[in-house]
Structure formats: structure tokens, C-alpha cells
Amino acid sequence: MTTRRAVVTGASSGIGEATARKLRSRGWDVVAVARRAERLEALEAETGAVAFAADLTSDADVEALAEFLDGTGPVHSLVHIAGGARGADRVEDGLVEDWQWMFDVNVLSAQRLVSALLPQLRRAAREGGHADTLFVTSTAAQTAYAGGAGYNAAKAGEAMLAHALRLELNGEPIRVIEVAPGMVHTEEFTTNRLGGDKVAAERVYEGVLAPLTADDVADVIAYALDAPGHVNLDLITMRPVAQSAQHLLARGPLRPRGEGGLA
Numbered sequence: 001m002t003t004r005r006a007v008v009t010g011a012s013s014g015i016g017e018a019t020a021r022k023l024r025s026r027g028w029d030v031v032a033v034a035r036r037a038e039r040l041e042a043l044e045a046e047t048g049a050v051a052f053a054a055d056l057t058s059d060a061d062v063e064a065l066a067e068f069l070d071g072t073g074p075v076h077s078l079v080h081i082a083g084g085a086r087g088a089d090r091v092e093d094g095l096v097e098d099w100q101w102m103f104d105v106n107v108l109s110a111q112r113l114v115s116a117l118l119p120q121l122r123r124a125a126r127e128g129g130h131a132d133t134l135f136v137t138s139t140a141a142q143t144a145y146a147g148g149a150g151y152n153a154a155k156a157g158e159a160m161l162a163h164a165l166r167l168e169l170n171g172e173p174i175r176v177i178e179v180a181p182g183m184v185h186t187e188e189f190t191t192n193r194l195g196g197d198k199v200a201a202e203r204v205y206e207g208v209l210a211p212l213t214a215d216d217v218a219d220v221i222a223y224a225l226d227a228p229g230h231v232n233l234d235l236i237t238m239r240p241v242a243q244s245a246q247h248l249l250a251r252g253p254l255r256p257r258g259e260g261g262l263a
Contacts, residue, residue, distance in 0.1 A: 002128060005029040005073055006225070007065075007117065009056060009109075010082030011049070012039035014186035015136060015221075018214035019079060020049045022222045029073070033065060034082065056082055056109035066116040075120040077132040077225055080110050083158070085140075085151040085193040094150055102154040110135060110161050121174055130173040130229035134221060135162045139182040139237060143246040151193075166234065175232045177224050182239030182246065185211040207251030211240050 006023055010016030012034035020032045020043060030049040032040050033056070040051035052068060054061040069075050083106040086098040114133065125131040140148055141155035159178060166176035183205070190201040205211055217238065224233045242250040 002074070003027065003029050004076040004128070005031065006077040006079050006132075007031045007033060007069065007075055007113075008049075008079045008081065009033045009113070010080075010136075011043065012036040014081075014189060015181075015184065015214045015217045016081040017043060018218035019081060019221050021047055022215070022218040023079075023225070024049055026222055026226065028077075028225075031069065056112060057104045059112065062109075062112045062116050066120070069117070069120060074124040074127065075117055075131070076124045076128060077134065078113060078117050078121060079132075079134045079136075079221060079225070080113055081136045082109060083136070083155075084189065085148075085154075087150060087195075088147040088193065089150075090147060091149045099150040099153070102150050103157065106154040107157040107161060110158050114161075114165060122172070125173045130175060132175045132177065132225055133162075133165065134175075134177040134179065134224060135159075136217070136221070137162070137178055137180045139180050139239065139246050141180060142237070145246055166232075173229065175229075177233050178235045179217065179221055179224065180235065180237045181212055181217050182237075182243045183208065183211045183249070184214065184217060186214050208240065208249060209242050209252070209254050211242070212238065 006028050008016055008020045008030055011020045011032035020030050023030050024047045031052055032043055032049040033052050033054050034040055035055050037053035040053055043049055044051040052065055054065050056062060086101055121131040135158060137159045138155040140152050141159040144152045162176055162178045185205050190204050191198050194200045220236055220238055
């Protein structure tokens with residue numbers, strides 16, 4: 001049986017890097033895609049994932065990626081994790097350039113990749129029985145919150161792209177999977193969102209018992225991709241137990257009600 005090959009975007013850090021590592025440990029061939037070539041090269045040396053540096057907001061870079069993949073083997077899975085947030089402003093105070101960047105990296109990058117790689121995914125499905133597209137969105141795509149409108153809108157746009165794609169591919173053996181994490185503590189996401197302010201970023205997680213980690217999300221992604229080919233996990237919403245909803249977050253120990261616990 002041919003080893004399955006996945007294209008993992010955002011692979012230079014966080015969930016993308018963890019997913020590339022996880023899939024390699026489970027026997028997948030992986031093409032790791034991100035902008036930072038030096039990080040990808042280190043990942044390649046350590047795991048055997050093939051590094052490909054690309055800016056997914058560039059049509060030329062996405063075309064180059066598609067050409068590289070076409071010449072080096074089949075593409076069984078597109079795992080689109082690259083994305084991000086900028087700012088935590090009210091709608092009236094938001095910077096248009098931040099909103100444009102979020103739409104480009106979260107939504108238009110997904111459209112570019114689907115458009116460029118779908119012919120190769122179809123070929124792999126024809127030869128191997130099925131293929132996958134998987135998009136990591138966010139619970140921000142499901143529930144708005146004050147200060148999050150730009151990111152809410154961008155991730156909701158990416159989620160709608162996935163939902164529409166699933167309908168458009170009906171009748172083809174190509175799964176469309178969406179993984180929507182809640183609070184995930186990674187090395188860069190919140191720091192980048194808050195303009196590099198590491199102190200403010202750490203305050204977001206202060207007192208929260210066991211936020212999700214990049215490895216937690218990677219485990220779920222690998223599970224979804226390794227499920228039998230006829231099983232499509234349309235939407236997986238995952239949160240830490242301390243986060244019951246987007247707006248409801250427990251800080252401090254989690255204790256059962258009653259004796260020695262909550263009143």
C-alpha cells in the first residue's frame with residue numbers, strides 16, 4: 001500500500017509543527033509548508049518531513065508549491081493550519097490593514113490552496129480510494145466576542161469555505177474536515193495577535209488549568225485523517241474543560257461541587 005502524503009501548512013510552529021511531527025510518527029509522508037525556511041529545515045532534519053518555504057498569500061508561491069508536489073508524488077491530504085489573528089480592537093477602532101491581513105491568511109490562502117491542489121487530490125482519490133482536505137478554524141468562527149470581530153469574521157469565512165466545499169464535492173471521495181479549537185496555548189499565536197507583548201499574552205492564559213496544547217490538536221487531526229475513508233468528521237469543536245464556551249472560562253482549580261469543592 002502506498003504511504004499517504006499530507007501537505008501541512010503553518011508547519012514552522014504551533015499546531016502546524018505539532019501536526020507535521022504527529023503525522024510523521026504515524027507513518028505519513030509530510031510536506032511541511034510555511035514562510036520561515038530555517039525552521040522548516042530544522043523540522044526536516046529532525047523528522048524527515050520535506051520542507052517547502054512558501055508565503056500562502058502569494059499566488060506565485062502557491063503555484064510553485066503545486067508544481068513541486070506534482071513532480072514529487074501524490075497528494076492525499078491537504079491540512080491547512082496556517083492563519084492567524086491581529087489585534088483585539090473594537091470594530092470602530094480596528095485597523096483595516098489588520099482585517100485585510102486576517103482575511104488573506106485565513107480565507108484567501110485556503111481558496112488558493114484548494115484551487116491549486118484539488119486536481120492532485122482528485123488524482124490521489126482516484127488511485128487510492130479517497131483524499132482529504134482539513135481546515136483548522138477556531139471556535140471564534142462560531143461565536144462572536146468583543147474585541148474579536150476581525151478574527152471572528154475571518155475564521156467564519158474560512159469555515160464557510162469548508163462547508164461550501166463539502167457540498168461542491170458531494171459525490172466525490174474527498175473528505176472535508178473542519179477542526180475548531182478553543183483556547184490553545186502555543187508559543188506565538190496570542191503574542192503575535194497582541195503585537196509582540198508577551199506579558200499581555202501570558203495574562204490571557206493566567207489561572208486557566210490545562211489549556212489545550214498544539215499536541216492536543218495534532219492528535220485530533222491525525223485521528224480524523226486516519227479514520228476509515230468513508231468516515232467524514234465534518235466539524236470537531238474542541239476546548240479545554242476549563243472553557244465551557246467562548247465566553248465562559250474558569251480560572252483556578254477545577255473542583256467537583258460538594259465536599260471541599262464548589263458551593
